[in-house]
Amino acid sequence: MATASAHIEIPASAERVWQLIGGFDSLPDWLPYIPKSELSEGGRVRTLANPSGDAIVERLLSFDDAGRSYSYAILSAPFPVVGYRSTLRVVENGDNARVEWSGQFTPAGVSDEEASRLFRGIYEDGLRALATAFGR
Structure with missing residues (x-):
């Protein structure tokens, strides 16, 4: 099983970030x-x-509004993995919000490194896009 993760600090409250994502x-x-x-x-x-x-079809596995996180699975997608599970979480970090996106999956037809690099890139690009919504 392979994994990927990324995080970013957003200059806003965790509550405000969670309201968006x-x-x-x-x-x-x-x-x-x-x-x-x-x-x-x-x-x-x-x-x-x-x-x-x-x-890309995904199923919600768990949702914790108070804990500001949810987990989901990919049911079908044009990605070279199976058994994909991911969590998106927002954590209060002083005056900022720390947004964490992580996943685990089994590569299909590619190496662990290739699959991890693919999803790390997706997470990092997504978190950078999120940061621009908050003026960063």
Whole structure:
């Protein structure tokens, strides 16, 4: 099993950051790579579209509003992995918010390093996009 993670400090309160990113359907609000998200199964499954129009289907595994985190699994996507599980978390860090995005997965047809590099890049790019929403 391979892993990837990234984090960033945002100059805003954790509550304010969570208000933007804490909804399971909120990726298009802050992640340019995902222009569209549709919920199904009572909000437990989201179908995302990337700029190429490829579908990414994810299932919400856990949601902790008070703890400002949620975990999800990829059900289908154009990524070379299986068994993908990820957590997005916002932690109060003084006057800032620390946003952490991590995942674990089994590479399919690529090395652990290649799969980890792919998702680390996705997380880092996404967190940089989030930071721009807060003037950073």
